[in-house]
Amino acid sequence: xxxxxxxxxxxxxxxxxPQTADLQTYVAQVKQNTQVSIEPYPEFKTMxxxxxxxxxxxxxxxxxxxxxxEQVAEAKVNCLQPNFGRNKEAxxxxxxxxxxxxxxxxxxxxxxxxIQANDNSLHKVKAGNYIGLFFGMIDRVESGTLYITExxxxxxxxxxxxxxxxxxSSKAGETDNV
Numbered sequence: 166x167x168x169x170x171x172x173x174x175x176x177x178x179x180x181x182x183p184q185t186a187d188l189q190t191y192v193a194q195v196k197q198n199t200q201v202s203i204e205p206y207p208e209f210k211t212m213x214x215x216x217x218x219x220x221x222x223x224x225x226x227x228x229x230x231x232x233x234x235e236q237v238a239e240a241k242v243n244c245l246q247p248n249f250g251r252n253k254e255a256x257x258x259x260x261x262x263x264x265x266x267x268x269x270x271x272x273x274x275x276x277x278x279x280i281q282a283n284d285n286s287l288h289k290v291k292a293g294n295y296i297g298l299f300f301g302m303i304d305r306v307e308s309g310t311l312y313i314t315e316x317x318x319x320x321x322x323x324x325x326x327x328x329x330x331x332x333x334s335s336k337a338g339e340t341d342n343v
Contacts, residue, residue, distance in 0.1 A: 312330055
């Protein structure tokens with residue numbers, strides 16, 4: 166039985182002859198009609214040889230040497246300076262962004278504001294007190310707003326004045342039209 170299968174498989178395979186004569190004639194015809202044109206290579210100009218003349222200079226593959234250049238800042242006379250000799254007040258350890266005005270009151274003609282820091286400590290301030298990290302002095306307390314004059318360094322040893330305010334923050338749900 167095995168022999169019959171082998172003979173049958175051989176006959177089937179022998180009967181499968183490729184009939185590719187028409188394909189071969191088409192390929193030959195395309196090859197005859199196709200003309201291949203290759204562009205010539207462009208001519209390259211010869212460049213003059215480069216002569217390296219920087220033998221005594223630093224190699225571009227090495228780190229530059231650290232050069233110490235003394236920068237002498239011009240000492241400015243009679244420029245604005247904060248009072249470094251005075252004692253710091255409690256609110257000078259907080260930035261203005263860490264403080265919020267939560268109330269105000271008047272006693273004996275003096276206007277006060279209640280300030281809450283981000284560590285939930287409560288402070289009473291009035292005009293003339295210092296606040297913030299940049300030598301901020303409270304100019305006046307008015308309608309829940311602190312008017313502050315800060316002194317910011319300008320990088321040349323002098324200080325510049327900056328006016329800013331710290332407003333009473335509204336709590337969620339509060340309205341002004343009662």
